[in-house]
Amino acid sequence: MASEYYFVSDLHFGGDGALQHCDFAGEFTAFLRQLESERNDIELIVAGDTFGFWELTTVEGVAKFDAIVSHHQAIFDQFRETGRKIAITVMVGNHDYDLACHPAFEARLKEYNLNLDTAISLQRRVAGRTIWIEHGQQADSFNASPDYGNPYALPVGYFITRTIVAGASRHSDFGRGNWLKDIRSVGTENIPDWILSNYFYREMGWAIRAVTTMFLLLLTVTMLALVAELLRRAGVFDTNIILSNPLIRSLGYVGNVLYAIIAINMMILFFMLVVAIPGFVVYRDVRKTLRRFRVTWSDLEAIEATSNAPYLRRADEVFARHPDVAVYIFGHTHDAFLMQSKGRVVINTGTWLKILRRIPVRFGYLPAVYRPSFHLDCFHIFEEKSKMVIRHIEIAKTPVEELGLLQRLLTLGRGSARRRPIPERTMM
Numbered sequence: 499m500a501s502e503y504y505f506v507s508d509l510h511f512g513g514d515g516a517l518q519h520c521d522f523a524g525e526f527t528a529f530l531r532q533l534e535s536e537r538n539d540i541e542l543i544v545a546g547d548t549f550g551f552w553e554l555t556t557v558e559g560v561a562k563f564d565a566i567v568s569h570h571q572a573i574f575d576q577f578r579e580t581g582r583k584i585a586i587t588v589m590v591g592n593h594d595y596d597l598a599c600h601p602a603f604e605a606r607l608k609e610y611n612l613n614l615d616t617a618i619s620l621q622r623r624v625a626g627r628t629i630w631i632e633h634g635q636q637a638d639s640f641n642a643s644p645d646y647g648n649p650y651a652l653p654v655g656y657f658i659t660r661t662i663v664a665g666a667s668r669h670s671d672f673g674r675g676n677w678l679k680d681i682r683s684v685g686t687e688n689i690p691d692w693i694l695s696n697y698f699y700r701e702m703g704w705a706i707r708a709v710t711t712m713f714l715l716l717l718t719v720t721m722l723a724l725v726a727e728l729l730r731r732a733g734v735f736d737t738n739i740i741l742s743n744p745l746i747r748s749l750g751y752v753g754n755v756l757y758a759i760i761a762i763n764m765m766i767l768f769f770m771l772v773v774a775i776p777g778f779v780v781y782r783d784v785r786k787t788l789r790r791f792r793v794t795w796s797d798l799e800a801i802e803a804t805s806n807a808p809y810l811r812r813a814d815e816v817f818a819r820h821p822d823v824a825v826y827i828f829g830h831t832h833d834a835f836l837m838q839s840k841g842r843v844v845i846n847t848g849t850w851l852k853i854l855r856r857i858p859v860r861f862g863y864l865p866a867v868y869r870p871s872f873h874l875d876c877f878h879i880f881e882e883k884s885k886m887v888i889r890h891i892e893i894a895k896t897p898v899e900e901l902g903l904l905q906r907l908l909t910l911g912r913g914s915a916r917r918r919p920i921p922e923r924t925m926m
Contacts, residue, residue: 500584502880507847511566534580544587544589545829545847546634549593551593590633630826640653641654678696682851695866699904714862715863721767724767825844828845834920861908864908888926889922
């Protein structure tokens with residue numbers, strides 16, 4: 499057993515189409531070289547989803563691993579070099595569930611000094627206390643195999659990944675932007691909202707987008723103008739206080755254009771209100787159906803707030819059954835955090851994939867914008883003065899600017915959504 503441990507997860511090497519590209523190859527090989535230079539007795543544990551086998555539909559069996567290596571040769575060459583100096587253990591996640599089903603993978607990984615451990619959970623000891631490591635899929639009924647190790651016992655998540663994620667990545671270059679390659683960088687519950695956002699800002703014809711943008715930006719003013727016009731016709735007011743506003747009239751030609759836009763918007767809004775009653779009935783039924791499948795964007799914040807609940811319950815179960823366990827580590831959800839409770843610690847190792855954060859627009863009723871970011875997280879656990887020390891390491895990486903001018907203007911000054919802070923050092 500090593501004396502120090504490093505934990506990462508959810509690297510997701512490989513997949514069809516655009517998923518073959520790795521955004522963090524340079525940072526990860528540098529990270530491996532850094533571990534290689536350490537003089538202490540170290541083990542690196544990759545806690546599942548090292549590979550995107552579910553996303554790789556063009557080959558089967560152990561050939562999946564060979565296909566991934568061919569696209570990430572520099573990374574695997576570095577695995578081989580670093581693995582000569584330190585132990586590197588690879589656990590099984592849901593996306594690389596094949597590792598638990600085909601014994602031939604063990605020998606292939608060993609060629610790159612990667613030690614495959616197919617146990618559903620691992621334990622390590624530091625400062626006389628136990629660290630419990632899992633990928634986390636067993637707490638997720640959507641992605642957990644009902645018969646672990648059986649290649650035919652595949653969860654619903656497998657079929658969705660094979661059709662939606664792999665399918666989208668193969669056809670991602672057909673659009674006006676190669677945005678579909680990022681489908682695994684957004685939470686499942688966000689996908690409908692994310693697709694709507696990308697359709698509006700990337701795929702929609704420019705003329706339709708311009709008209710729609712103007713309508714949505716002026717929607718509040720238009721609603722006030724429509725109400726004022728109805729009140730005028732009802733005899734409550736002598737004049738429409740919005741359309742007859744002297745400020746608009748003082749703008750000259752610009753005011754006339756603005757007046758015309760508001761008038762057209764009023765007509766559009768009026769006809770929308772005519773069909774609103776039957777439309778609202780259909781909308782409620784559609785939303786009710788989407789809620790059953792947890793894919794309605796109206797409940798995104800509530801879903802995100804409760805998304806970690808099954809994994810925290812799983813951690814409590816482990817702590818209750820194994821009193822010597824001080825730290826429960828998992829990945830899977832791509833949401834890195836460290837929580838302390840009653841002298842125990844729960845750690846999510848996050849992901850090295852690009853993360854797309856939902857940013858509401860600053861004004862108007864336009865679709866939200868999804869801004870890219872990277873959080874290359876690693877957790878280092880070791881003993882110091884007879885205590886267990888947990889060190890959080892985040893490797894800096896700035897994403898390439900992918901947002902269009904309209905997206906940047908509508909989110910000006912908002913920045914990326916902040917994630918919960920992770921203490922740099924925790925001692926137990």
